[in-house]
Amino acid sequence: MKSIRAKLNSSMLIMLVSTLGFGFFAYKKNNSLERIRLAVSGSLSLREKVQDLDIERHDSDSVLELKKVKATLKEDDRRTSISNLIQAYNSNNPKLFAKRVKEFEKLERKYFKISQWRIQKIKKTVHFYLLIAILTPLLGLCGLLYYFNHGVLTPLQHLSHRMMEFLIDQYTFRFSTPPNNEIGNLERTFNSLAQKVLNNMDELHALDRAKSEFVSIASHELRTPLTSIKGSLGLLSNDIVGTLDVESKEMVLVAEQETDRLVRLINDMLDLAKIESRSLTLKKDWLILNELLKKTALGLKGFATAADVNIVVQCHDDSCEVEIDSDRIQQVLTNLISNAIKYSPDKGIVRIVSVLNQQGLVEICVTDQGPGISADNQNLIFEKFRQATDSSNHLVKGTGLGLAISKALIAEHNGDIGVRSKDGEGSTFFFTLPQWRQHDKLNPAQDIKAA
Template sequence: MNDSVGLRLGKGYWLNIGLLVLIFILLAGALAWTSQARIDEFEQRAQRSAELSAQGAAKEIAAELHGLGRALSLFAAKEEAALARFARDPENQGYYDDLVRRVHAVFPDAFAVTLADHSGQPLRTDFEGLVGEVCQADLIQFAKAPASRELYIHPHAEAYHFDMMVPISQPGIANAVFFVSFRPDAIARVLKNSQVYGHRLMMLRRDMPGLIEVDPRGSRDRIKQDFRLTAEELRQIRASVPIPGSRWDVVDLPDAALTADYVRQVWLHTALLVVALAIVTGFVLRYMVRSVHRQQAYTERLEETSAQLRDHAIRIQTIFDTVVDGIITINEEGIIETFNSAAERIFEYEAHEVIGRNISMLMPEPHRSGHDGYLRHYLATGERKLIGRNRELEGCRKDGSIFPLDLAVNEMHLDGHRLFTGIVRDISERKQLERIKNEFLSTVSHELRTPITSIRGSLGLLAGGAMGDLAPEVKQLLSISLSNSERLINLINDILDLNKIESGRMNYAIKRVELLPLLEQAMEANRYYATQYEVGFELVNALPGVWLMADPDRLMQVLANLMSNAVKFSPRRGVVTLAMDRPKPGHVRVSVRDQGPGIPEGFRANIFHKFAQADASDSRQKGGTGLGLNISKAIIEHFGGAIGYDSPPGEGATFWFELPTDETSAIAES
């Protein structure tokens, strides 16, 4: 391989490697960004959940306390007699026990009960649970300004409690204060019910940060441990909501271990995906390296072959440059009047041997017999079939050998006489070059098909899960590669078939075959392909008992081409209709109709040409090589039939072919 080719392949190779590495980095970065976004979203949800949980708990605790105070006021009004008795004789143990019993019957969480006079002095101070100086100070403050009373929890040797005080103004108990202490069990229940998974709700003293008063387990005397938050836990508090009318705040502390575990799981999952992506990238790099090596080998062989062809073409061109084309002039009767030296060399006649004789002597049959009739027809009607055009014909040399030639005929008038000048060139060498080109194309196509088939198989194994579950992005890349390898194999097969047809080496196994089962088999064979486009098949006007003389495999190839084209151009959930008909005696027509957009007007003249596509984007959007219809036309015409199409505006396209039935077929079994 020369230096320029090696440099070109080297640049492309490193460009592909760089692009692949860039894609890997971008995908890895995208995975990392997605993981961080998931963690941020988790943090945001946790923050919002904490705020809602703390707010809800604070509202419920405030409502609980408000309801408790209201209930206490209603109790005082209802138990006016019991309160009056106790107020008249506070030292009477019976009166006091009766009042306590009544309070406990309504308030199971009540801890202590008493009455205070208008100055806040308790009528009885030796009852269980009332903490002398603290509670008396609160009573005095409440008596002076009852509207400013705040709730808080009193420490006690046996239990924690909070005080509720309501003013009483009744006959016999004027300007008194009804005092009840409660255990905070109801508050603990509210915290427990409001607490969500992964979070810890608790109630703290606002003036003593970090001191836990109550949490879902109960008050501080029941917690026994961990009743004070650490500095790290204080920093982790997500929400703090004050309870109206109290010295407490409801705070939400997330489970740090749960959050750390979630973050660890997210990054572990990301790391596994990155490792899988790296493995796939490694496989793709290995495939690229091997592909480049094969490409270099093929390029070297192609360069060698091309050099040989160029040398051969130069030799032929040198010969052509030194030889003047044959020039032959005839009159209206087809009699040769001039015959130059190049023509002498081409036809191996001396000029004196042909001048004055009819030009048909240089033509093989059937042109020899028909030439004079063609010339008379032109002179009579002016209808041109050869004049003014270049055509490839066959010539006959002096020794009777037939050779291909390129002929251009022009008409001229000289001295009132009509003459026809023919420019003749022996194209035997050109035909030989075309044969070499076809053989070379066939060889290269065969050499390409084997490795491409192996690549397609390997990609199919990967896509089928042979290497385990793959990331969706990798599956998409494998799907694209597998689809493109299928397209390349189809292109190679079509090129090989076209080459065989053009060279006359296409083999046909002609035999008697029934048409209807063949159509049903074709529908079944192409059904999976159609399901990929969400398109169905239907067969109408089935005609059993129609027999043909044809090669069933080649006929299936024609049906596959027409049906796959119809599927590709049909809309989703469309239907491709196959139909049989007898357009005339001794013939049968098979039509394939789609529901697509139809055939563009400007494309119809080229639709059966090689590599024909309605638009340059068709091959990318719909797939295909543009050879199917050209190959189908050659096969149908070999069977003695005809192929065509109908495409009314806005009604899709219908491709059809007609074949003679067995009774009238002129094709012999071969």
């Protein structure tokens, strides 16, 4: 099969050659048409001259003129007819002259008729050539447009749809028999790219599994000695193994705080590893939302008081129940609320509000009056170990895992998580919970589904 470029080039060449060729033929035929027309008008004037001849008054100038015309004629019979006519004229025989004039008239009329017929015929040929010279590029252009549409644009559109499908369909699509042209080359390149992506994905999955395994094993191994370190530090700080001086106690307290931080980090990493290896199982149950919000806020009251921040809880409906893994959603809420407290100014207020959003889902919002998050950072902070704000002057230093874990846990509950914020204007972190009901009654959306 020819390439698209070769097809385009050859059809353009055919169009050009046929336009020029037929245009040239038309030009040539038109020239011969002009010649016949001239000859016809010459024949008419010749007939007029012969009619003007008067045998009574012999005119040698006219005879000379007739001879000149005769010399220009190509047809033998016409030349002979004029010679006979001149002879009869010169012989002064009126009868013979009249006979020759008749013969001449007859022949010229015949010649005129044939010429008219030839003119019509050549005219038709000229028109035909001109029509082809004009139609060829027009039809060729239409053909090219049709081919461009079906042979180039449609396959390109097909290719872009297939590429989208490849992305959506978990990278499985391949072109089976690409055509032998530029589009086919594109499809072949796409196939190679797809193969490369698949190979890399397999490698990445293997690496990811190895990483998750390593993190789980390492975390377990680290947690055991940390528990005994924490226990020993507790014994020391509580003066059970002897009284410590103030300076030593302070150092033991720092060691205890850092141990707590390490335990938190290890627990977070274990959680992430479980979620990523899809080995996290949720224990879902129906719970009253208001109670869950209040309980979580109460758990963080000490932290809020130390930071001089007030927490306000507002639930849209006291009877609203949500189907969740309460430990995991509490983990999400704790992270969002502790973040809000961390970044609140002194005497700031953190609001925990639940609403029923436009899609009919329960939405929980945690709003603070902190520094806010720039648009650029709003997506980044949901990735692992990403931190946008310097929290060094706050109560707790984070690791940048809280939001990544929250995002994964909310996804496990089929909800969405996000942030609405502007630099310097506080932030509102929100997440949705699709499964909810009032008391023991299914919510209207679920009623419809059940029906």
